[in-house]
Amino acid sequence: MQVVQTIAECRAARKQVERLALVPTMGALHEGHIALIRHARNLEAFVAVSIFVNPTQFGPREDFTKYPRPIEEDLSKCRDAGADLVFNPPPGEMYGSDAKPILIDIPHLTDSLEGKHRPSHFRGVCQVVAKLLNIVQPSTAVFGLKDFQQFAVLRAMVELLDFPVEMVGHATIRETDGLAMSSRNAFLSPIERRRALAISRALFAAKEQYIEHGINQTSRLVATMKQILLPPASNALTADGDLGRVPVSIDYVAAVDAVTLSPVEVVREPTLLAIAARVGSTRLIDNVVIGEV
Numbered sequence: 001m002q003v004v005q006t007i008a009e010c011r012a013a014r015k016q017v018e019r020l021a022l023v024p025t026m027g028a029l030h031e032g033h034i035a036l037i038r039h040a041r042n043l044e045a046f047v048a049v050s051i052f053v054n055p056t057q058f059g060p061r062e063d064f065t066k067y068p069r070p071i072e073e074d075l076s077k078c079r080d081a082g083a084d085l086v087f088n089p090p091p092g093e094m095y096g097s098d099a100k101p102i103l104i105d106i107p108h109l110t111d112s113l114e115g116k117h118r119p120s121h122f123r124g125v126c127q128v129v130a131k132l133l134n135i136v137q138p139s140t141a142v143f144g145l146k147d148f149q150q151f152a153v154l155r156a157m158v159e160l161l162d163f164p165v166e167m168v169g170h171a172t173i174r175e176t177d178g179l180a181m182s183s184r185n186a187f188l189s190p191i192e193r194r195r196a197l198a199i200s201r202a203l204f205a206a207k208e209q210y211i212e213h214g215i216n217q218t219s220r221l222v223a224t225m226k227q228i229l230l231p232p233a234s235n236a237l238t239a240d241g242d243l244g245r246v247p248v249s250i251d252y253v254a255a256v257d258a259v260t261l262s263p264v265e266v267v268r269e270p271t272l273l274a275i276a277a278r279v280g281s282t283r284l285i286d287n288v289v290i291g292e293v
Contacts, residue, residue: 001079003086007094007135010087014137020046020085022138022165024129027051028068028183029077032144032173037081039170040142048085049078050132055091057124068186087136094131102127106160109153112261113274114285117251122153129154133163141165146172146180148272148287149261172286178204180286187282195246196279202228202253203273203288210290216267218255225253229277251276251283258293 004010021040025033040047051074058064071088078086104126115122143151155167173181178200188196202225209215209224229248256263258270269291276285
């Protein structure tokens with residue numbers, strides 16, 4: 001496995017192969033990322049992974065400085081998963097010291113959900129992914145669907161700007177108890193980790209209401225999710241030890257059209273059920289889709 005840190009080195013390595021798949025990451029790799037790398041290996045004979053904690057997608061009060069960067073562990077995991085090339089540039093290599101901002105915005109997809117609560121987030125995501133696609137020039141790019149809105153935005157960017165790359169979304173990888181795998185899970189204390197299970201439980205419960213009981217009013221599904229996230233003190237979820245003392249604050253609980261990301265009053269497949277909430281001080285996101293996208 002070759003590891004490069006400069007754009008010139010990356011482009012030189014790229015010239016050695018005809019086709020490749022790219023898996024963009026911010027590092028702190030877990031089994032969800034490994035699944036993406038393995039899936040990329042099934043799609044193309046050569047796999048590149050980018051590891052770059054992108055400063056432009058973090059807001060002023062977000063966790064850029066404390067975001068985990070275990071680069072040696074990450075490189076070992078990439079090697080074990082079958083990556084052929086790792087591009088691990090420093091921020092100065094990607095943006096330089098006097099780089100001017102370049103704004104890519106797709107308002108009909110970025111103004112809701114994450115974009116509403118993190119106004120500059122998707123501009124930073126689009127900026128860095130556009131740069132990575134230009135530098136690496138992959139035939140295929142693989143992204144996890146835990147960040148469903150991000151994938152929708154990036155897929156639209158690729159289509160609108162005519163990037164010659166196939167965008168592939170991979171299903172969310174979960175722990176055995178249902179928690180969506182995320183690099184930010186490392187910030188959770190053991191008791192916060194247990195409390196965070198309310199997020200996936202809420203999503204699965206709402207989806208089950210629709211599938212098993214035919215409840216299609218999204219207001220009722222959203223109410224179910226909120227009740228599981230913030231249950232009454234007498235609820236069994238908070239009766240287990242100190243779980244009820246772990247603060248949970250909701251950024252959003254939503255049901256939207258899975259293609260347009262617009263709110264819907266009645267489920268018409270495909271519909272995205274999405275949650276963003278802070279467990280303690282750690283912000284987590286998760287989603288499930290009703291129907292096929």
